[in-house]
Amino acid sequence: MEQNFNWFDNDIDAELEEFEQKDDKQTIFSYIFDFVFTQVNYLLLFFIGIRIIFFVFRISKGKLFNINIVVLLNSIIFSLGSFVAIVSLVKILVYVCLNIDIDSKLEIFLSSYRIFSLIIWSLVNLSWYKAIKEDVIGSYYLLRALLTAILVTSVAYNISSILLILFDKYFVLQTLKSKINDVERTEKILSVMKNFRYDSSSTSTAGTPSCPCQDVFCFDFSTSSAREISDRRSLEDIDKNKSYLDIPQPQLHSISDAKTLAKDIFTKASTNGLTLSVDEFSKIFTNPQSSLNAFTYFDNGIDKYITMKTFHDTILAFYMERVNLEKNICRAEEFVSIIGTFFNIIIFCFLCLVYLILFGAPLKELLALALSSALALNFIASGMATDLYYNFMMLLSHQFDIGDEVIVDNIEYKVYGFGLTSTSLLCENGGKVKFLNSDLWKKTLINMTRAPEKILVFKFNLNPNISHSNFSMLKQEIHNFLQQKRFDFMDTFSLQSVSETHTGIESLECSLILKCKAFKNKTKKFNLRVEATNYLRKVIEKYGCN
Known part of the structure; x- marks a missing residue:
């Protein structure tokens, strides 16, 4: 049967899914900011052209909005020019930070560089208009209120974005910590196997790629903890909705990729082409301890041999663990995104009150509005508090994953x-x-998926008059069956009473518990149940135990 094993056609495929990398979409704010930045560049050139015309023809008189036309042009050019200069400078600084050995925790602050640019721009322009207050006295207070509103908004949402990123990282790590650790271990095993397939050392590293022409700065900070250049994040994707978890890239990207790897490794490492011994398996790894740790994933019995079927199913199980992890990360981040949306809405409500104060709205009416809004919010939130608590606890307890x-x-x-x-x-x-x-x-x-032991349970009744010798022979026959199916079952089994409460003497109600090896889907479990049930019925009839 093993000789005719088909690596690319198996019943386990029924419950496998292709790996789908999440598309990282740029945030709406990033789109709007980049669009405005592009248009500001054109407007800056336009107003500079007008200012040159005024300078050439010595036009210095005339007012617009009670402001001298030249002062107005200079102010517009300064505002637009400072915006372009500040954003460009911040982009350069961020790009430099991304291309040196920077702590990954600091990238949380780099992701908000657009909002940070607005904060600096608002402060610079507030200083500028304060310096020319006498020239724009008619519009100074309106401009100050507008720039202050931009400053307050930028600071509020900058703090909000940083807090949400920290919450995202903490929340996902806490809910998926054990699964992430499991996947990291299996990904390391797959990485070593891929290196073994291509006869490359597991400790080798890829050569440093040359700097592309668009890279303005290219430093060589070679430290033991430095990330490879290929893993650096660029300005184009720094504001995308990416996870800030330090999880390695997946080693397997499709079902066929997993099957091909399993076939290539087994064919290369196995001597007889049918089984893989401990010694043959250890050749894949450079570290003996790593080899022993990895071997437990493939065979936790006492036979110390891995069949093609077991090896195939285990590699696919590694693949599915990564697929399910990606799904659960998306699920957790969607929850954080919803929490962030509610949080930002609350911030916006408070900012609206700040805007009204900045633009001169009476405080008495604002306090009345704030009080009524608080009462309405309390009325709405009181009904949602219980459900929100249960929803949060369901995700925090992490009782299941997608596909379980x-x-x-x-x-x-x-x-x-x-x-x-x-x-x-x-x-x-x-x-x-x-x-x-x-x-x-x-x-x-x-x-059932997270059960620490993959077991099959069989319940049946035995004749209460069964002799001790026949009962011993029955257990020996069950053990012989497990020896024949040693690549599917553990050698040990448990034959016990269904329950301590079953104390009748009319029949012996028994429960047989068999422990499975490796990854077993529902189809495979049912096939094993059919074989075991057929064998048990024959053995029970053979010894007259029914």
């Missing part, structure tokens, strides 16, 4: 999606069921 098999109210489901308010589950017939998270939190939920 769960049991809710004694019905089996597969997790299809998870949102802020509800969870989508797939029934066995393919139908989709939605549970409110507040309701799901109150139900008993069993996660």
Whole structure:
């Protein structure tokens, strides 16, 4: 059977999914900011041209908005020019920081460079208009209020963005910490295997690529902790919705990629082409301890051999772990995004009051408006507080991942999606069921995918008159079956009473527990159940135990 094993066609494929890299979309604010920056460049050239015309023809008289036309032109040119200069300078500084050995934690602050540019620009222009206050006395207070509003808004949302990024990183790490650690270990194993396939050392590093022509600065800060140039983030993607987790890039990008790797490694490392021994497996790794740690993923029995089927299924299990991790990171970040939206709306409500104060609205009316708004917000939030608490606890407890098999109210489901308010589950017939998270939190939920042991349970009745010798022979026959299926089952098993409460003498209600090896999907488990059930019935009839 193993000789005819097909690496690219197997029943495990039914529950596999292709890896889909999340498209990093630029934020709306980034689009608007870049568009405005482009238009400001054109406007700056336009007003400089007009100012040159005024200078050539010595036009210095005339007023517009009660401001001398020349002063107005100079102010516009200064505002536009300072905007272009400040943004360009900040971009250069950010680009330099991204291309040197900078702590990844500091990138949180670099991601807000556009808002930081607005803060500097507002301060510079406030100083400028204060210096020429006498020349623009008619519009000075309006300009000051406008620039102060821009400054306050920029500071508020800059702090907000930094806090949300910190919360994002902390929240995702806390909810997915164990899964991230598991995936990092399997990714290291896959990385070593890929290097072994191409006969390259697992410790080798890629050569440093040459600087492209658009790179203005190119430094060689060679330290042990420096990131490779190929991993640096550019200005084009620094403001995109990316995770700030230090997770390595996936080693496998498709199902076919995983199958090809499994076939190539097994074919190259195995001597007989049928099994892989511990010694043969250790050739893949340069470190003996790493080899032993990796071997436990593929075979945790006592036979110390890995079959093609086991090796194939384990590599695919590594692949699916990374796929599910990406899904769960997206799910957690979507939750953080929703929290951030609510937070920004609250900030905007407070900023509206600040705007009204800056532009001279009466404080008495503002206090009345703020009080009524607070009462309305309290009325709305009081009804949502309980549901929001349950929703937050569902995500924080992290009871399941997308793709996990769960049991809710004694019905089996597969997790299809998870949102802020509800969870989508797939029934066995393919139908989709939605549970409110507040309701799901109150139900008993069993996660079969995360079970520490993959087991199969068989319940049957034995003749109470069975002799001790026949019972011993029955257990020996079960052990022989496990030896024949040693690549699917562990050698050990448990034959026990169904429950301590079953004390009748009419029959012996038994429960046989078999432990599976490696990754077993529902189809494979059912095939094993069919084989084991057929064998058990024959053995029980053979010894007259039924």
